[in-house]
Amino acid sequence: MRPRIMNTAATSEKGVALLIAIFALLLISGVAVTMLLMSGTETAVAANYRTSTQAFYAALAGLEEGRGRLWPGHPSALGTFIAAPGATLAVGQVRYILNPSTGEVISPTDLDSSNPYRDTEYQQEFGVPVTSATVQTTTSVSNLTLANTPGPLFKWIRITPKTEQAGGTDINGDGVLNSTTPVFFDGTQQNLTSTGRQVLRVTALAVLPNGARRLVQYDLSAVVLNLSFAAALTFDGQGSALFPPNSNVYTVNGNDAASCGMPPEAAKPALGVVNPGDDVSITASIPANRQSKYTGSGPAPDVQNINSSLNPSYQTVAGLEALIAGIKTNADQVIQGPASSLPNLGTASSPTITYVNGDLSLSGSQTGYGILVVTGNYSASGGVGWRGIVLVVGQGNMTVSGGGSNSYEGSVLLARTRDAAGNLLPGPAPGPTMLDWAGGGGNGVHYDSCEIRNSQNNVTYRVLSFREITE
Numbered sequence: 001m002r003p004r005i006m007n008t009a010a011t012s013e014k015g016v017a018l019l020i021a022i023f024a025l026l027l028i029s030g031v032a033v034t035m036l037l038m039s040g041t042e043t044a045v046a047a048n049y050r051t052s053t054q055a056f057y058a059a060l061a062g063l064e065e066g067r068g069r070l071w072p073g074h075p076s077a078l079g080t081f082i083a084a085p086g087a088t089l090a091v092g093q094v095r096y097i098l099n100p101s102t103g104e105v106i107s108p109t110d111l112d113s114s115n116p117y118r119d120t121e122y123q124q125e126f127g128v129p130v131t132s133a134t135v136q137t138t139t140s141v142s143n144l145t146l147a148n149t150p151g152p153l154f155k156w157i158r159i160t161p162k163t164e165q166a167g168g169t170d171i172n173g174d175g176v177l178n179s180t181t182p183v184f185f186d187g188t189q190q191n192l193t194s195t196g197r198q199v200l201r202v203t204a205l206a207v208l209p210n211g212a213r214r215l216v217q218y219d220l221s222a223v224v225l226n227l228s229f230a231a232a233l234t235f236d237g238q239g240s241a242l243f244p245p246n247s248n249v250y251t252v253n254g255n256d257a258a259s260c261g262m263p264p265e266a267a268k269p270a271l272g273v274v275n276p277g278d279d280v281s282i283t284a285s286i287p288a289n290r291q292s293k294y295t296g297s298g299p300a301p302d303v304q305n306i307n308s309s310l311n312p313s314y315q316t317v318a319g320l321e322a323l324i325a326g327i328k329t330n331a332d333q334v335i336q337g338p339a340s341s342l343p344n345l346g347t348a349s350s351p352t353i354t355y356v357n358g359d360l361s362l363s364g365s366q367t368g369y370g371i372l373v374v375t376g377n378y379s380a381s382g383g384v385g386w387r388g389i390v391l392v393v394g395q396g397n398m399t400v401s402g403g404g405s406n407s408y409e410g411s412v413l414l415a416r417t418r419d420a421a422g423n424l425l426p427g428p429a430p431g432p433t434m435l436d437w438a439g440g441g442g443n444g445v446h447y448d449s450c451e452i453r454n455s456q457n458n459v460t461y462r463v464l465s466f467r468e469i470t471e
Contacts (some may be wrong), residue, residue: 033382055153055214056468062154062204063218064099068131070159070200071222072350072458073332076141082159088198089161091180094133097157099140108156108205109135112418116207117155121215121469125166125178125201133160147172154206162199162219164192185464187224197222199464215469223330223459227371227389229411230309231272232296235282236320236415237396238275238434242282246290250437251444254296257409260450267297268447272306274315275429279303284376296447317417317427324355324373324393330459331355337376346370351388353456359395367406370455375418386410386441388455394418396433407444410451 005282020183069078083089098106108119122130142151164171165179171179172192202218232254235242244250252271256264273279283303283462286294294301313319326332330353333344337358346352351370359376365383372386375394385406392398396416416431418424425431437443 040073051212055212058152058206059204059214059216061152062157066157066202094135096137158203162201185221194219219464220461230306231269233445234272234413237430237433241434242285243436251293253446257448265449268469269304270296274307328355399436402439409448
């Protein structure tokens with residue numbers, strides 16, 4: 001009989017498979033738990049990012065409402081709530097636009113720690129609490145566009161003048177952060193000398209129902225056009241022609257009317273030309289018995305070469321085209337010609353910037369206010385008049401007919417930069433212009449610095465800087 005042999009190796013390995021299975025199960029479970037935790041973390045991060053982004057855009061909407069309502073043409077413009085057109089908002093003045101939810105009270109000047117909407121940032125910028133400022137408030141219009149639709153969840157917008165201290169920048173380089181003088185922007189750089197337009201600081205706080213908060217800020221300034229003129233009526237070209245009326249009441253006057261009561265500027269020529277010899281030919285076209293009707297800084301008939309006093313950029317095709325392109329960018333209305341009317345003529349308190357791409361023909365008794373650019377031929381009949389600036393730049397031809405008792409108060413400039421087909425002239429100097437004025441009545445062109453300045457007040461506000469503030 002053979003002895004029985006036991007398989008001891010097989011017997012000793014019977015529990016290994018179970019251990020491996022348990023270890024694999026634990027490993028899989030660990031990976032699963034880790035993935036669940038990671039998923040939860042990513043969900044939380046995504047939720048936080050989403051609410052943070054919502055708060056950011058809500059605050060940004062507040063900045064844009066504030067910027068939009070600074071524009072005089074806005075349906076709910078802030079107007080004198082900020083400062084009269086052309087005036088300066090004094091340091092220490094604070095204007096809030098409040099945006100409460102239904103039944104909610106927003107009081108940024110309540111600095112109690114329990115108030116979630118308190119404005120402590122003001123003291124960081126100006127060195128004093130906002131309770132020491134002169135504060136005015138108005139209500140947001142963010143919910144007025146869509147009925148029964150909640151608007152952005154910003155809580156307040158604050159508008160203040162910028163100072164060196166508030167901006168943390170020594171603008172004039174004197175080593176002192178001035179806290180009492182407002183800052184201005186001249187189109188190129190900021191200054192403390194009242195050159196250009198005032199810089200306003202617009203700050204907005206957004207708070208969502210879940211407590212997410214963002215505080216953001218713009219520095220803004222009205223667009224600076226800086227349009228100035230060296231004569232009441234300028235023929236800005238080579239070989240320009242004048243066909244004047246033979247009316248006893250028709251006048252061209254370069255003496256500043258200064259209709260707003262401001263100190264008048266020095267007298268300007270009645271008629272200004274830039275091409276040598278045009279002053280002689282245009283003077284010769286004025287009837288001998290009407291030469292006394294052209295008055296200004298020189299003897300009547302006051303026709304002068306203003307080549308040395310007219311802005312050099314106005315004396316080249318490229319410069320003139322850049323000028324009207326900049327105006328078009330800021331225009332309230334851009335109209336494709338030929339046009340026989342203007343949708344909005346503007347008012348003295350709200351002048352318009354109108355750009356007509358092509359011909360414009362106006363008739364009847366009507367007065368426009370602001371800046372008018374016509375790139376084609378401009379014709380007016382009857383009692384048409386304008387208060388501000390008229391630039392016939394392109395074809396450079398202006399025709400006036402009929403009597404009436406209206407006039408052009410401000411300044412008129414004619415310049416030819418394009419041929420009849422609309423192609424740019426080779427330049428650099430602009431081509432010949434033409435003014436044909438028949439009839440007369442009380443019509444004429446009269447220099448008025450106030451109307452020139454006022455015509456440039458109705459401009460939008462550009463963003464000079466943006467920052468987000470960490471609370």
